[in-house]
Amino acid sequence: MDTGNAMQRTSGSQPKSARTVLSGDDIDRALTRIAHEIIEANKGVQDLVLLGIPRRGFPLAQRIAQRIASAEPGTDPAAIVGQLDITMYRDDLRHSTARTPSPTNLPAGGIDGKVVVLVDDVLYSGRTIRAALDAIADLGRPRIVRLAVLVDRGHRELPIRADHVGKNLPTATSEKVRVRLGEVDTANGLPLNEVAIEGQA
Amino acid sequence: MKHLLSTLDLSRDDAIRILDIAEEMAAVGTREVKKLPALRGRTVVNLFFEDSTRTRISFEAAAKRLSADVINFAAKGSSVSKGESLKDTAQTLQAIGADAVVIRHWASGAPARLAATDWIDAPVVNAGDGTHEHPTQALLDAFTLRRHWARARGTGSLGTDLAGLKVAIVGDILHSRVARSNLWLLRTLGAEVTMVAPPTLLPVAAGSWPCTINYDLDDALAAGPDAVMMLRVQAERMNAAFFPNAREYSRRWGFDDARLAALDAHGLAETLILHPGPMNRGLEISSGAADSSRSAVLDQVSNGVAVRMAVLYLLLSGDQQRTANETQG
Amino acid sequence: MNPTHATGDYLIRGASLLAETTADLLVSDGRIAAVGPAAATDARAASATVIEAAGLVALPGMVDLHTHLREPGREDAETVETGTRAAALGGFTAVHAMANSNPVADTAGVVEQVWSLGRRSGWVDVRPVGAVTVGLGGERLSELGAMADSRARVRVFSDDGICVSDPVLMRRALEYVKAFDGVIAQHAQEPRLTEGAQMNEGEVSAVLGLAGWPAVAEESIIARDVLLAQHVGSRLHVCHVSTKGSVEIIRWAKERGIQVTAEVTPHHLLLTDELVRSYDPVYKVNPPLRREEDVMALRAALADGTIDVIGTDHAPHPSESKECEWAQAAMGMTGLETALSVVQHAMIETGMITWADFARITSTVPAAIGRLGDQGRPLAAGEPANLVLVDPAARWTVDPAKMATKGRNSPFRGLELPGAVVATFFRGHPTVLGGALNTPLPLDGGA
Numbered sequence: 001m002d003t004g005n006a007m008q009r010t011s012g013s014q015p016k017s018a019r020t021v022l023s024g025d026d027i028d029r030a031l032t033r034i035a036h037e038i039i040e041a042n043k044g045v046q047d048l049v050l051l052g053i054p055r056r057g058f059p060l061a062q063r064i065a066q067r068i069a070s071a072e073p074g075t076d077p078a079a080i081v082g083q084l085d086i087t088m089y090r091d092d093l094r095h096s097t098a099r100t101p102s103p104t105n106l107p108a109g110g111i112d113g114k115v116v117v118l119v120d121d122v123l124y125s126g127r128t129i130r131a132a133l134d135a136i137a138d139l140g141r142p143r144i145v146r147l148a149v150l151v152d153r154g155h156r157e158l159p160i161r162a163d164h165v166g167k168n169l170p171t172a173t174s175e176k177v178r179v180r181l182g183e184v185d186t187a188n189g190l191p192l193n194e195v196a197i198e199g200q201a
Numbered sequence: 202m203k204h205l206l207s208t209l210d211l212s213r214d215d216a217i218r219i220l221d222i223a224e225e226m227a228a229v230g231t232r233e234v235k236k237l238p239a240l241r242g243r244t245v246v247n248l249f250f251e252d253s254t255r256t257r258i259s260f261e262a263a264a265k266r267l268s269a270d271v272i273n274f275a276a277k278g279s280s281v282s283k284g285e286s287l288k289d290t291a292q293t294l295q296a297i298g299a300d301a302v303v304i305r306h307w308a309s310g311a312p313a314r315l316a317a318t319d320w321i322d323a324p325v326v327n328a329g330d331g332t333h334e335h336p337t338q339a340l341l342d343a344f345t346l347r348r349h350w351a352r353a354r355g356t357g358s359l360g361t362d363l364a365g366l367k368v369a370i371v372g373d374i375l376h377s378r379v380a381r382s383n384l385w386l387l388r389t390l391g392a393e394v395t396m397v398a399p400p401t402l403l404p405v406a407a408g409s410w411p412c413t414i415n416y417d418l419d420d421a422l423a424a425g426p427d428a429v430m431m432l433r434v435q436a437e438r439m440n441a442a443f444f445p446n447a448r449e450y451s452r453r454w455g456f457d458d459a460r461l462a463a464l465d466a467h468g469l470a471e472t473l474i475l476h477p478g479p480m481n482r483g484l485e486i487s488s489g490a491a492d493s494s495r496s497a498v499l500d501q502v503s504n505g506v507a508v509r510m511a512v513l514y515l516l517l518s519g520d521q522q523r524t525a526n527e528t529q530g
Numbered sequence: 531m532n533p534t535h536a537t538g539d540y541l542i543r544g545a546s547l548l549a550e551t552t553a554d555l556l557v558s559d560g561r562i563a564a565v566g567p568a569a570a571t572d573a574r575a576a577s578a579t580v581i582e583a584a585g586l587v588a589l590p591g592m593v594d595l596h597t598h599l600r601e602p603g604r605e606d607a608e609t610v611e612t613g614t615r616a617a618a619l620g621g622f623t624a625v626h627a628m629a630n631s632n633p634v635a636d637t638a639g640v641v642e643q644v645w646s647l648g649r650r651s652g653w654v655d656v657r658p659v660g661a662v663t664v665g666l667g668g669e670r671l672s673e674l675g676a677m678a679d680s681r682a683r684v685r686v687f688s689d690d691g692i693c694v695s696d697p698v699l700m701r702r703a704l705e706y707v708k709a710f711d712g713v714i715a716q717h718a719q720e721p722r723l724t725e726g727a728q729m730n731e732g733e734v735s736a737v738l739g740l741a742g743w744p745a746v747a748e749e750s751i752i753a754r755d756v757l758l759a760q761h762v763g764s765r766l767h768v769c770h771v772s773t774k775g776s777v778e779i780i781r782w783a784k785e786r787g788i789q790v791t792a793e794v795t796p797h798h799l800l801l802t803d804e805l806v807r808s809y810d811p812v813y814k815v816n817p818p819l820r821r822e823e824d825v826m827a828l829r830a831a832l833a834d835g836t837i838d839v840i841g842t843d844h845a846p847h848p849s850e851s852k853e854c855e856w857a858q859a860a861m862g863m864t865g866l867e868t869a870l871s872v873v874q875h876a877m878i879e880t881g882m883i884t885w886a887d888f889a890r891i892t893s894t895v896p897a898a899i900g901r902l903g904d905q906g907r908p909l910a911a912g913e914p915a916n917l918v919l920v921d922p923a924a925r926w927t928v929d930p931a932k933m934a935t936k937g938r939n940s941p942f943r944g945l946e947l948p949g950a951v952v953a954t955f956f957r958g959h960p961t962v963l964g965g966a967l968n969t970p971l972p973l974d975g976g977a
Contacts, residue, residue, distance in 0.1 A: 085225070088237035088267075093518040100218060101225040138234040209737065288853050308855035309728075309739040310809030317808065318853075331857070333739030378739060404736030405744070 017199035018178075022167060024193030027150065027181075030166030031060065034148050035067035037164050042115055045072045047143065049111055051084040053120045053132055054102040058083045059183035060150055061119035082106045084118070084139075089131035106139065116142040117164075121179040123149040126160035151195055153177050167195070175199055204316045204325040205512055207334045208386035213362065216389055219511045220344050221359050226514070227507035229266060240269035243300040243517050247328075248290070250276040250306040255478060256328050259502070260303045260337075263509035269517070272299070287311060291320035299323050301517050309333035309378075324516040332376045338477050339382035341508040343390055345475065345497050346428055348504075353471045364391030369421045371397040371454060372432030372485055373443075375404055379477045380432060384412055397421045399454060401443040418454050422463050428473045429464075431456050434485045451484055458489040473497045539563075539574045540960065545583035545919060547909050549885035555588060557915045560958035565911050581963075583919055586952055587885050590893040591623025591654075591916035593905050595686065595715070595793055596769060596841030597866065599625070599656070601647060602640070603632025608846040608936050610644065613866070614653035616844070616935035618961040618970075620866040621951040623916035624655035624897070624905045625844075629666070630691045636661035636672035638680035645682035652970030653961050657900055660684040662703050662714060666692050671703060678710040685901040688715035690769055691816070693751055695721050700755060704764035713791075713899060715767040716755055718776070719817065723747035728857060730803040730818040738806060740856065743818045745773040752776050756783035756790050767899055768792040770843050772817040774827035781836045791899050793841035794828050796872035797863055797941055801825075805941070811852045811859030812941050815845070832891060833882040839896040842869045846937025864937040868928060870920065871947035878922075879948060885922075904957075915958035924950035934967065 022030070042048055045068060052061030058081075065077035087101035118132050129147060136145060148164035153171040171177060176198045182191025202215055229237055245264040247257050257273065264271045274294070287306075294302060301324045304312045309331030316325040329335040343363060350366065351358035368387055374380045374396050387394050394412040396403065407414055415421045422429070434454075436447050444450045451457065456474065464472050474486075474495045482488050491498060542555040547565075554569035555562055556578065564572045594617065600608035610627070617625045627644050629635035635644060641658035648656020660677035664670045666689045677684040687707055694700045694716060703714050724747045729735050731742020752768055756779065759766035771777065771792045783790045797815065802822050805813040813819060831837040845862025852859050865872075873892070877883045883891070897906025904914040925948055930940040954962035959971040 088239040088514075093239055094243075098515050098518045100222055103225060104228065134238065138236070139232065286850065286854055287858075288850075306855065308857040310857075311855045313809045314855060317810070331739055332741075381737070381739060405731060405742070406733040406736040409733045410736070 018196050020194050020196045021169060022151075022195035027166070027193055027195065030150060031063050032067050034164045034166060035064050035071060038064070038117055038146075038148065039068060039071060041146070041163070045075050045080065047114045048080050049082060049107055049109075049114045049116045049142070050080055051082045051106075051111075051116055051118055051136075053118065053128060054083060054085055055184060056179055056181050057118075057120040059181050060121060062183075064119060064148065079107055084132055084135055086128060086131040086135050089134045091127060091131065104135070104139070111136065111140040111142045114142050115144045115146070117146045117148050119148050121150045121181075122177050123147070123152045123160075123162050123165075124155055126156045126158035129160050130158050150179060151177060169195075169197070171197060202515055204312075205336050205516065206312050206316055206325065206327045208336045208339050208382045208389070209334070211336070211386065211389060213389050216340070216343070216386060217360060217362060219340055219508065219515065220347060222511035222514060223340075223344050223504070223507040224359060226266075226510040227504065229510075230503065230507060236266055236268060238268045239514055240264065240267040240517055244270045244272060244298060245301045245303060245513060245517075246272045246274055246294050246297075246299040248274045248276070248294065248302050248304045249328075250304070250311070251329070253305050253329065255502070256305060259505045260326075260328060260509050262506045263513055266506070267510055267513060269300075269513065272297070287314065288318070288320050291315055291318075295321040295323070301326065301513060303328050305329045307331055326512060326516065329378055331378065333378050334382040335378040335477075336382045336386070337505070337509055337512060338379050339386040340512070341501055341505040342383055342430065342475055342477075343386055344504045344508050345500050346473065349473055349497065350427065350471070362390040363387060366392040366428070367395070367424070367426045368392050368428045368430060369395045369397055369426040370430045370432065371418060371421070371456065373402045373434050373438065374398045374407065374432070375402045376435075376438075377432050383430065384410060388412075395421050395424070395426065397454065399444050399450070402438070418456075418460065419463070422460060423467060425467060425469055426472060428475060429456065430475045431486045433477065433479065433481060436481070436484065447484055455485050455487065456490045457487040461487070461490045461493055461495070464495065475501060477501070539578035540581055540955070541569060541575050541578040542581045542583045542588065542919065543570075545586050545588035547588050548889055549587045549922070555909065555917075557955060557958050560915055562909065562911055562913050562915050562917070565909065568911070581919070581953060585921065585923065586919045587922055588909055589621070589885065589889050589918050589920060590906055590909060591918050591954065591956065592621045592870065592892040593896040593900065593902065594622055594625040594842050594844070594866070594869075595767070595839060595896045595900060596690070596795075596843045597625040597627055598630070598843070598845045598862070599627045599644070600846060601631060602643065606848050606936075610647035610656060611651045612934060612936050613844070613846070614648060614651050614656060615967055616864075616866040616933060618653040618954050618956065619934050619951060619967060620868070621870045621918040621920065621954055622654050622866065623918070623954065623956045624657060624900075624902055625866075626657045626659050626686055626900055628690045629659045629661035629688060634661050634665050635659065636664050636666075638673065638676040638682075641677050641682040641684050642680050646974065649973040652972035654956060655902070655905065657686070657902065658682045658684055659690070659715065660687045662687045662689045662694050663699065668692060668694060668696055668699065671699070671706065674703070674707055674712065675710065678707075678712060685710070685712050686715050686767070686899070687712055688717065688769065690715065690717045693717050693719040693721060695751070697754060697758065701758050701762060704759055704766060705762045708764055711901060713765040713767050715769050716751065717769050718748045718751035718755065720747040720750050723750070727818075729806050729814070730820050732803065732821060734803045734806055738809070740806070743816075745775050745820070745824075748773055748817060749775040749779055752779050756780070756788050759790060760786065760788045763789075765789045766791070770795050770798065770817055770841060771828065771831075771837060772798050772820050772824065774824045777827050777831040777836055781831070784836065791838040791895070792836065793839045794832055794837045795841060795843045796865055796869045796876070798828055799825060799832070799876040800872055801941055809856045811854065811856050812863070812939050812943070814856060814859050814861050815843075815863050815941075816861040829876060829880070829882055832877060833887070838891065839899065840869060840873055840892050841896070842866055844935070846935050847939050848936075849938055852939050862939065864930070864933065864935050864940045866935060867933050868940060868942050868947065870951060871926070871949045872942065874922065874949040875947050915955050917955045918951055919953040921950045921952050922948065924948065926950055
């Protein structure tokens with residue numbers, strides 16, 4: 001996730017001008033498409049590793065892995081998914097609040113020589129992905145690194161692009177994009193799945 | 202958290218946060234590249250007015266694993282031993298551009314002075330001050346206990362405290378900064394503490410502390426502690442009549458082989474033995490106990506690096522506000 | 531040429547004498563010339579400078595039995611000149627300069643030097659205290675008689691800062707000074723029980739890991755000394771009593787008719803060891819700040835007469851002696867310029883004593899203990915005009931940077947306190963007027 005809008009995916013009370021741009025079903029369809037794109041680009045599941053970036057990149061990676069497994073029988077989804085924490089690699093540590101890092105968990109086979117697909121919810125400035133690439137370099141040497149995101153909202157600050165995009169969402173920088181996934185977001189005790197754009201509160 | 206001066210003023214949330222971050226830092230120690238870029242370009246000064254190679258290298262390893270530059274300033278043999286004051290030393294470090302000061306001092310309260318004055322702006326970490334506190338030691342002890350007991354119970358340790366754990370701290374409580382820091386932190390984390398010592402080596406006001414006092418180590422072991430923390434005893438204390446001689450001390454308050462066997466006899470399969478080091482083998486702890494499978498001494502050392510990484514990371518990154526978990530991504 | 535006698539006459543109008551009766555005072559030629567209606571009708575009143583004193587309390591000039599003026603030896607910390615300016619501003623007309631200078635005031639030569647510096651400065655009477663033992667070494671008696679016979683006419687002897695712990699030496703000193711009506715002022719601190727001591731031993735020291743200064747180290751010496759004083763029939767003065775237990779021992783001794791007097795400092799009447807939690811050495815003092823219950827016992831003892839006097843233990847230090855680690859820091863606090871306000875705050879505003887009691891504990895009794903004939907006298911016609919005018923309704927915030935003492939080590943900094951010294955008359959001359967220093971009254975042209 002990107003600097004400048006650190007709170008963009010925070011769940012909580014909704015500001016007045018929120019509008020839903022992706023429903024839960026829209027998200028499901030986008031992820032199914034991404035799963036098939038990944039299989040196609042990789043010509044199968046050989047050497048494939050999905051690394052989700054906390055917090056919502058990880059459940060997205062799990063969901064994509066489930067879809068890959070149902071398309072490619074014999075694949076164990078848990079064996080190809082990992083989590084990559086990038087807290088210590090951020091370029092704004094000195095300026096933003098101290099963050100508690102999340103665990104980094106790699107699949108048993110590691111990432112050396114693998115095709116790693118980084119998974120995150122929103123692609124914005126590109127700084128999170130820059131940090132993720134540095135983090136990967138400290139953990140091993142993949143053969144290929146690709147990027148899959150649920151939403152690309154534009155406004156890149158680094159030469160980074162996604163290989164797989166669920167939805168391109170033109171936004172103003174004053175707006176916030178909130179991704180809510182049932183694994184981490186709930187409303188009234190029920191899981192919540194949507195992508196919403198909020199104007200300036 | 203601007204400084205880490207004592208565990209007395211550490212909240213439960215802050216303590217658990219440090220321990221949780223230390224879990225992630227410990228994982229880095231098992232990787233091939235044991236280094237994180239988090240503190241790149243920051244300068245950590247280890248300001249040691251008292252020799253302590255162990256603590257110094259632990260902080261040095263912690264800072265370096267976070268990519269910080271480290272300056273070691275040993276006050277012995279320097280301008281400090283020629284009469285330069287703490288104030289002048291601090292102002293010099295400020296001028297050099299220190300981003301954090303890790304201070305070990307023989308005088309209780311010296312880190313608090315650095316933090317309270319305008320001599321230097323940098324965050325101050327107390328690496329042991331006189332007979333006051335040694336907060337990172339207490340944090341690494343708590344980390345060691347939390348991990349061990351999570352493993353023994355088959356649960357995760359993240360986010361948990363030490364509620365219900367029974368810890369006996371044994372030895373020279375009066376002069377021990379480790380005992381004080383551990384008492385406050387263990388209580389904050391919900392553990393029960395028993396202090397075991399000769400009456401001469403307890404503060405006269407120890408009765409006001411939130412712990413049980415027991416003069417009898419065998420009795421304290423029979424009560425079934427989950428951990429026994431042995432403190433270093435300086436043999437020269439006997440010259441000041443704190444106890445008659447090393448032999449008598451060892452017999453009554455040393456953790457010897459017989460007491461090691463007693464833990465088995467009491468059925469305390471998971472009870473740990475801790476010692477902050479350096480150990481006086483044969484005085485407060487026998488080699489049999491120090492080298493037994495119950496001994497967590499080496500775990501304490503490696504956990505010390507992770508805990509100190511967590512502390513440096515927290516003090517040196519970000520503005521000092523509290524973070525909500527959800528702002529990360 | 532400096533005046534050696536008070537110049538001019540002063541008519542103080544409408545002052546409240548000891549806060550009991552309102553009257554005019556005529557000051558002339560170093561004395562209180564007239565009190566009451568006679569003051570205004572006196573022939574000298576017409577040409578006198580009028581001081582409107584409505585709402586002000588007139589008190590006899592304060593006498594401090596316990597002041598560290600640091601000269602000779604530590605002129606960087608304080609001089610007789612700066613220390614006595616501070617004294618005048620604080621409402622004092624006499625101070626006893628403690629003997630722990632360098633060289634130690636253990637000979638007639640040194641005490642005469644301090645005495646004469648005081649005469650030349652002319653802000654207050656400076657009465658040197660003589661050291662009990664040579665060099666404060668605790669081994670041999672100083673030339674007590676020579677100091678008593680010197681021009682400084684020393685009557686108070688003390689090794690203050692160090693306890694005369696040797697019981698034989700203490701007994702001999704108590705006996706010996708009877709020859710010239712002297713008194714031994716004991717700094718009660720059992721040295722072996724306080725080796726390396728940094729603060730009061732108790733709950734706070736246990737948490738802070740600072741070596742404790744137990745109450746018993748003071749109380750055991752006081753108990754021994756009152757028994758010695760009883761045995762040899764001598765006068766004993768106990769400096770800066772700081773514990774509840776000490777009060778009980780002194781009360782017991784007085785009930786038995788032992789000639790013991792006791793002193794308490796303003797800071798021990800207000801501050802507790804809780805302040806040490808900051809590790810700020812401005813709170814480091816000897817004897818140390820004690821517990822709340824000690825503070826309360828000291829106040830009660832001062833009110834009931836068990837403790838006789840206020841002694842400031844004014845102890846200025848240069849900033850580098852306090853801008854350091856607690857253990858490295860010097861012990862001591864300034865006190866001359868805050869004593870009146872702290873005592874008003876702790877004792878008068880709490881209803882424990884009256885302004886008349888204040889005059890007794892800050893002037894009458896300390897002058898009597900020090901055998902100062904022309905200090906601590908009643909506000910009556912014919913008496914020496916050593917007096918102070920106080921505005922009891924004033925409130926001020928303590929700012930050490932604005933003090934006349936060189937020491938900036940006031941533990942009361944930032945505290946708002948009641949009571950302000952408006953004017954101090956020393957031998958009929960206003961050393962302080964309008965709350966500010968006026969001019970001194972040097973008693974020697976420079977001998």
